[in-house]
Amino acid sequence: MDYLHKSFLRLHGNLRSATCLVNDSWQVKLAEFGLDNLIEEQTPPKKRLLWVAPEVLRGSLTVSQMEPSADVYSFAIIASEILTKKEAWDFLDRKEDSEEIVYMVKKGGAFPIRPEIVTDCPDVNPALITLVKDCWAESPEDRPTSENICQQLKNMMSKKSKSNLMDHVFNMLEEYTSTLEVEVEERTKELTLEKKKADILL
Structure with a gap:
């Protein structure tokens, strides 16, 4: 402008x-x-x-x-x-x-x-x-x-701070990745637990 x-x-x-x-x-x-x-x-x-x-x-x-x-x-x-x-x-x-x-x-x-x-x-x-x-x-x-x-x-x-827009974007992506990893870990535990229950029933 x-x-x-x-x-x-x-x-x-x-x-x-x-x-x-x-x-x-x-x-x-x-x-x-x-x-x-x-x-x-x-x-x-x-x-x-x-x-x-x-x-x-x-x-x-x-x-x-x-x-x-x-x-x-x-x-x-x-x-x-x-x-x-x-x-x-x-x-x-x-x-x-x-x-x-x-x-x-x-x-x-x-x-x-x-x-x-x-x-x-x-x-x-x-x-x-x-x-x-x-x-x-x-x-x-x-x-x-x-x-x-x-x-x-x-x-x-x-x-x-001296950080630019891309730094901000990368920080957001990193935060999202960390959150995703935790969620995957929790879902994996739930899946393992359900598998054990299924094995017991069988």
Whole structure:
């Protein structure tokens, strides 16, 4: 996102979780950028608007009329999905549908509606949640720039352990393997016991 904001493209304009692709090296690649004319000719479905910044919804802005701060808002919605491990706006636990959410975001107000960030992961840095909330600020001027976001994320990472994502994945796999070994051992004992019972009966 920061690269796009510093390039001649200026912004993505259609940022949402579906346009964030992860390759086999765990790198995120952004898709569907630079498609101004194609996007502007289409009427997007309401669900696609769940990632769109309020000022864009109110002004019915085209991609060429948007500011990079609109991407920052969209980034925040995506980040909330990652943190909560749920879809945007978590409709399973909401009474509103996508059309109502879009209307309420567009309406704004003193306390604008935003996704709830409730995570069961104890390792989540509270500063990260604060950053996400800053990114979806109602006023575009109050949102951090993509460069500022990158800097804050780097600072958060430097304060944590030096382990990277792959280390985390390997640790999870190792933990899973250990659990699996214990389970196999228990099942083997049960099977041996049942076999002994069967031998006695025979």
